[in-house]
Amino acid sequence: MPAKKQHNNNTHNNAAKTRPVFYVIAMILPFALLLTLEVVLRVSGFGHSYPLFIESNYKTEYLQPNPDVVKRFFHQPAYAPPVGPDTFLFKKQKDPNSIRIVLMGGSSAAGFPYGRFGSPAAMLNQQVKAQFPNSHIEIISVAMASINSYALLDFVDEVIAIEPDAVLMYAGHNEYLGIMGVGSVYASKGSHAANLMFLKLKEWRIFQLIQTVYQSFLGVAQSVDHSDSSRTVMASVAKEKSIEYGSALFQRGVQQFEQNLQGIQLAFMQAQVPLYLSTIASNEKDLTPFSSYNSPEVIDLLDETKVRSNRRIIQQGLRILDGGIHSADLAYAVAQAMLSEKDERAAAYFAMSRDYDLLRFRAPSAFNKIIQAAADTDVLTFLVDSEGEIRKDSDSRIIGAEHMLEHLHPTPRAYFLIGNAFFNGLVNNQAFNALMGKNHGATRSLPIDKAWVNMPLSEVDLMVGDYKILTLTSDYPFTDSKQAIAAPADTSALQKIAKRRIEGESWLNTQQALLTILQEQGDIRQAANAAGLLHDALPDEAQAARVASLLYLQIDELGLAEFYARRALYVQQPGTQINANYYLTLAEIVFKSGNLPDAIAILDALLRIEPDNQRALSIRQQIST
Template sequence: MKLWLFRIIAISLPLLLLVLIEFSLRWLFPAEPLPLFKSNPANPAYLVTESQIVKRYFPQGAQVPRVELEPSFVLQQKPADGIRLVVQGGSTAAGYPYGMGAALAGMLEQRLRRTFPERPVEVVNTALSAVNSYTLLDFADEIIALKPDAVLIYAGHNEYLGLLGVGSNYLAATSPRVTRWLLSLRKLRSFQLLEQAYQKLSPLPETSSGNSRTFMAQVARDKNISLDSPTFQAGIQQFNGNMRRLLARYQAAGIPVYISTVVSNLADQPPFQSLPLNASQQQQLQQLNSLSQPAQQQQIANALAQEAANSGHALLHYQLGQWYRQQGQSDLAKQQLAQAREHDLLRFRAPLAINDQIKALAKQHAAILVDSEAAFIANSPQGLVGNSLMLEHLHPNVQGYFLLADSFYRALYQQQAFSSWPNPVPADIAWQERPLTPAEEHAGYLRILQLTADYPFKAAPEPVQFPEPTAYSEQLALAHVQGKLDWLSMQSQLVQYYHQQRNGDMLLKTLLIIADALPHNGQANLQAAQILLQAGRKGEAKHYLQRALRTHPAPPEAQRLIQTL
């Protein structure tokens, strides 16, 4: 007995000493915590997401990428009859370059609120640009604490060249297990102080915080990740390991997960990095377009296809895909264009193996698969996903974002999530009511001009030439992108403009967008409720009046109106 007691004391003393050191350091050298959700200072009834959450992954004082989480609000106390969803993912899930209105959370919340007018609906966004499966896993416990009715995931493009990606300048460790271990240790104050001391001795490379280059221009360390290379396989293993843990955690908590396949631009995005075409290949491609005999064309095409397959030549695959596309041979075009993406050495687009992993993981962990890629294919000319739905290599345009949100909406409806659906909203009505103003849509277009003026779309950064505005909304968008006008001021000026123009539909849409962005603002939500009542939409008006009444002081008019419902 004494021997066992001695052993317990021998083991416990070092642990107690470490705990004592940790708490002493927290008291002597306090640090601001970075929870994913914090109390909203404007209204304590709500939590709000931490916009600077990316700082979690860097030592204090280090330069960090200019990546921010858009504010998303959630009630501290979930209503008994409330519907609460949480969205996880990268820049596409976050709605880049348009913002929250195009985000999965924004589009779904607007449509679900119309579907369930008598129930409080919250779709909480935790997606942000550049992050990958490490961040999704890191957020899991805080998301579980919200007790969501489901978690929606759209992720997979950033495993190679995102934060902590295997080919990224922001790599923490080459081993996923070590990286996860480091992320856990970074929560300790003792480890944070050691990390800061190390950083002073060995500063991290300068990031985009110090200049105007885009994140894509800063992040790529490994620009030559060939298919099935060790680095390629490491990215797949990293994604599988993190997502397997993430889905298992939600499964253990009894939280349904809807996980989507990811989509990229096959038809109109050339490989970012490839071997150049040699003289013989160029000559044969020219012959394909000049010969008039189909048999001769097919002979050359077959030879080039075999050569591309043997050499893994991404650009040759792409050019062949374009030729098949012009010939109307969509199946062969898709095969070649898919191989062009697979052999693109600069991996800003997820390879096929990521979607294979998503489908397998969904089966293994009883998650609901949302096949967004299939929806994009079905809605693309010749079944080739390209510029009709995409802005560049992987971000959808407004139509594409609507299609992505529609895929999740349909999956939720098919599963009859949240019990019966009293008022399913048809896609055409949801499209007309999409929560984006023309100014936001134009601002997104301008941001893409900025993105594509730098690496990897250009070898060196080029000056951005914005087009002259042709409408008032475009003037506001330009001022917003140039930093001369904040988002709320842009929307408020649109409200005045639509009121002057007597455009009731756009006035209603814009007031609702402002109210949803500011749930803690009583006056904004009262205005939204008033215009909804004028439109005869009492169920939705009640939601905004209830939000107005949670503010301090609550508008007296909100109390009067809610008593009339």
């Protein structure tokens, strides 16, 4: 009996020891099977992946934003709107002596309708080049139309991976009608938590397989028809066309923006990357509301505005608005009457009209309050008040057509002010201090009017932009039905180039043609700008930088002349014969800038390569005595 009992105890003990092993296997096996399936799907080529950055076709050592990145948010890529970020080339391996700045946001951050060279990134870059000519500062934009804070949150880890020294953000207008916006045809059907889960799972092939099975089984139809390429994205995206101020859907948009911004801020804070959050601006004074809730009493008052006095409109309008009627049209009428009467309350009622607009293509005032509050919560988050800068540049501090092309896309002047606000924010928070302490040349303090002269947009860019705005405003929501527009004029040489660009010819070809024409016409400033932008687009092209430096030197724009002269010297192809003229030009520019020691050092560098260079010897002797 004792022996049998001992045997039973051993059996029981062995079973007890074995049971945890089965539990572990039972827990691990499903994950192992899922992982195996994921690997099989990837190896077999099933599914898709759209990274934020891809290797450039220009040169293998360069990366650029992926023009197809928007497709990552759509199970069927054909459902995605035809939008993408502009091409910004930057080195895979970051130069340890460089400063890398990334701009994020929607179409206004991307520079619509002018593209990258009208964007805040380009406006900022012009100031940086002039102020820090002996430095390497990369400004990269991942901004693009139609995206909102969900996409920006999804991009954060990939932005951190390219080692930015600062991130700039101008965003908020697409929260309701952008991709995954609560009122858009691109909206998801889940909660905020479900949307965040989607962002985490969308790259998994198993998840994509489940989506494929689900959609094929239910026969889910395409949500947006992009077959008519003449329709604008704006004309396609509005689903919940009426989102009343303070409604549940309105509040969901506010909460979505606030929560996603907190996630973005936390990620950059943990990575120790400074974040510069900009307030956003839109047209208040010169754009009537797209859609408005108007009670019978409001309709009666609006019908009589042409015969009533301004003071009567204000009195009656305030009574109705104070009664809780959220009428955008009435608030706009009251604001116009106040403006005519020089009533300081006009600005508040123009803002109220925008906030009450049922068709939410413009961000409500609450978003700037969220941006301002976020900047107060973290030492690595800085507020950039772009809206405030535009207001200061506006009559009565009310933003209108002088600074907005239509509802929210800035004019060149407003884009410049946004870029200038970012520049001042970076300077004020010591973002460039490392450059100042590394003998990167004298810092030039440029007055705003002086900086504005070098705004990078050409007359051709402005023509193309005007045509794009005409196309945009010829369709919903600016008109009830799509209107035909005339073909662009092509009488002058510059109009012909603009038309070529509108019809799809590459920017590179048309920009080279523009440079030639501007030189023939003797427009030195614009020719310098055109040559400089060619180099900015193709950063290893020494000849474009050389031409830009010589042209800027002719008009005594010494900061930009020095920047491009240094770039021309820096990017000369390895193994090619050194061009002594590159050194001599740079020495002349630096000497004219008042930096004699650097001018002598540049000549000495040339003489070490060509000891018998008579021009260098003669110039050195002249400036040394």
